Amino acid sequence: MIKVESLTKRYGRFMALRGISFQAESGEILGFLGPNGAGKTTTMRILTGYMPPTSGRAFVADYDVFMDSLEVRKRVGYLPETVPLYPDMSVHGYVKYIAELRSVPQAASRADDVLRLVGMHTRRDSLIRNISKGMRQRVGLAQALVHDPQVLILDEPTIGLDPRQTLEVRELVRSLGKTHTIMFSTHILSEAEQVCDRVVIIHRGEIVAMDKPEALRDQLQQGARLFVRVGKAPSAEAVRKALLNIAGVAEVTPLQEAFSVAARRGVDVRGRIASAISAAGWELLELRPLAMSLEEIFLELTVQQDQSA
Amino acid sequence: MRHIWIIFRRELAQYFSSPIAYFVAFAVILLMGFTFNDDLAARNGRAPVDPALPLIYLAQFSVFFVPLLTMRLLAEENREGTLELLMTLPLQDYQIVIGKFLGAWAYYTLLISLTLVHQALLLWLNPADFGVAFAAYIGLWLFGGASIAVGLFFSALNENQIVAAFLGMAALLILWQADLVGNVLNNRALAEFVRSLSFQSNYSYSFAIGIVRLDHTVFFLGVTGILLLATAQIVQSRRWR
Numbered sequence: 001m002i003k004v005e006s007l008t009k010r011y012g013r014f015m016a017l018r019g020i021s022f023q024a025e026s027g028e029i030l031g032f033l034g035p036n037g038a039g040k041t042t043t044m045r046i047l048t049g050y051m052p053p054t055s056g057r058a059f060v061a062d063y064d065v066f067m068d069s070l071e072v073r074k075r076v077g078y079l080p081e082t083v084p085l086y087p088d089m090s091v092h093g094y095v096k097y098i099a100e101l102r103s104v105p106q107a108a109s110r111a112d113d114v115l116r117l118v119g120m121h122t123r124r125d126s127l128i129r130n131i132s133k134g135m136r137q138r139v140g141l142a143q144a145l146v147h148d149p150q151v152l153i154l155d156e157p158t159i160g161l162d163p164r165q166t167l168e169v170r171e172l173v174r175s176l177g178k179t180h181t182i183m184f185s186t187h188i189l190s191e192a193e194q195v196c197d198r199v200v201i202i203h204r205g206e207i208v209a210m211d212k213p214e215a216l217r218d219q220l221q222q223g224a225r226l227f228v229r230v231g232k233a234p235s236a237e238a239v240r241k242a243l244l245n246i247a248g249v250a251e252v253t254p255l256q257e258a259f260s261v262a263a264r265r266g267v268d269v270r271g272r273i274a275s276a277i278s279a280a281g282w283e284l285l286e287l288r289p290l291a292m293s294l295e296e297i298f299l300e301l302t303v304q305q306d307q308s309a
Numbered sequence: 310m311r312h313i314w315i316i317f318r319r320e321l322a323q324y325f326s327s328p329i330a331y332f333v334a335f336a337v338i339l340l341m342g343f344t345f346n347d348d349l350a351a352r353n354g355r356a357p358v359d360p361a362l363p364l365i366y367l368a369q370f371s372v373f374f375v376p377l378l379t380m381r382l383l384a385e386e387n388r389e390g391t392l393e394l395l396m397t398l399p400l401q402d403y404q405i406v407i408g409k410f411l412g413a414w415a416y417y418t419l420l421i422s423l424t425l426v427h428q429a430l431l432l433w434l435n436p437a438d439f440g441v442a443f444a445a446y447i448g449l450w451l452f453g454g455a456s457i458a459v460g461l462f463f464s465a466l467n468e469n470q471i472v473a474a475f476l477g478m479a480a481l482l483i484l485w486q487a488d489l490v491g492n493v494l495n496n497r498a499l500a501e502f503v504r505s506l507s508f509q510s511n512y513s514y515s516f517a518i519g520i521v522r523l524d525h526t527v528f529f530l531g532v533t534g535i536l537l538l539a540t541a542q543i544v545q546s547r548r549w550r
Contacts, residue, residue: 074399084390084394087389101316
């Protein structure tokens with residue numbers, strides 16, 4: 001449904017995209033994960049026909065986004081990062097306006113339908129300036145859905161929402177994913193894991209990984225650090241030495257009353273740590289993977305890339 | 310055509326929910342009332358009233374109030390990010406510009422038609438020259454279209470409404486007074502060209518004395534067309550940044 005072929009985009013001297021390629025099948029939720037400035041928004045803007053690529057091609061529903069821009073735009077619903085709203089319009093008036101511009105038949109009743117879908121029909125007559133941020137996000141989503149598009153492109157739809165609203169939007173995206181192809185950008189790893197069928201990780205305009213979320217997690221976990229807390233040990237130094245002596249442990253960093261242990265790539269040292277600690281007569285109080293921050297993941301992935309290159 | 314109509318309708322409706330539009334309407338009625346009253350009093354018993362005179366004043370005021378009506382049009386869409394949405398809807402960029410222009414022009418038309426009450430009073434006071442009034446209104450209407458196109462152009466150039474309004478006023482003031490600007494230029498050919506751009510002489514020396522001249526009509530329509538084209542280009546250029 002979405003096909004991107006070695007897309008590049010250059011802003012002056014800055015290369016925002018350096019030849020990315022990926023595909024999304026029909027009915028798939030594709031997560032687009034990356035830190036700010038990675039090129040997520042640029043890719044989405046190209047796919048929605050807002051701006052042309054510098055080179056490369058992109059297709060939505062087999063239409064070229066540059067050559068058949070209008071055909072593509074008819075089939076895509078787009079929620080930009082800053083939700084595009086008219087503060088002086090009512091919720092229903094706004095969605096109806098977009099529906100009319102999209103030539104949706106019976107725009108008024110269709111607008112009511114999508115507002116019901118996103119749970120905003122009770123506020124249909126409120127002015128947009130008076131509704132909360134989470135509600136604005138949902139009105140933006142309603143706008144993107146009003147013409148029942150084949151492809152939905154959502155640029156960080158959960159940013160700035162409170163946890164409950166975030167959950168609601170994720171739920172909504174997941175339920176929409178059954179009938180639509182969705183491309184969904186985020187910089188929160190766990191969000192991509194929960195919502196998406198497949199994740200593309202993009203960093204500095206390049207794709208650094210592309211896989212199912214579980215597979216990506218396993219791949220990343222291997223290089224992850226472990227959090228180890230030990231009780232009844234004579235001294236922290238003794239524990240550190242003991243941990244370093246375990247085969248496969250690459251590095252031990254003391255934390256406050258605990259240690260962060262890095263294993264060599266591809267080695268699972270959890271069992272060995274447990275037995276080494278109990279063999280020494282100490283107590284293993286805690287042993288868990290340290291959650292990786294997004295920055296660490298990129299570091300990890302880019303290092304992997306460099307090694308394989 | 311449908312798209313232009315939908316955008317036009319929203320823009321026109323927007324004026325009725327915006328305080329600025331009401332303030333402008335209020336100021337126009339007030340100022341026109343004063344000038345009309347003054348004029349009546351000055352001529353009382355001495356000369357017949359010139360039905361076009363209030364309209365010349367109105368044209369002059371347009372220099373200041375039209376940019377207040379147009380500053381919002383594209384600058385706000387630019388800032389709120391709604392232009393990005395419009396540009397990913399299945400419509401052409403020029404349709405956005407034309408829809409907005411027509412919306413503003415329609416509001417301007419309503420605004421100048423408020424002064425028809427003065428014409429009605431004149432008609433009641435003494436037999437007035439219908440032809441002059443009619444030509445003056447046609448001219449004022451065309452004049453307004455060109456002024457709106459100037460304002461819209463600066464609204465597209467800028468994200469800041471205040472800056473857009475200020476630049477629009479400055480440009481319109483120069484265009485209104487282009488005769489004077491031409492007078493201070495040394496180069497004769499350039500001076501004549503600048504003078505020919507004067508909104509004042511294209512209005513006051515023809516429409517306002519009851520003559521609808523083809524060249525002056527073409528002048529205002531031409532300015533409007535060229536500026537709308539330029540505005541559409543500016544909007545489109547966002548795609549290539």
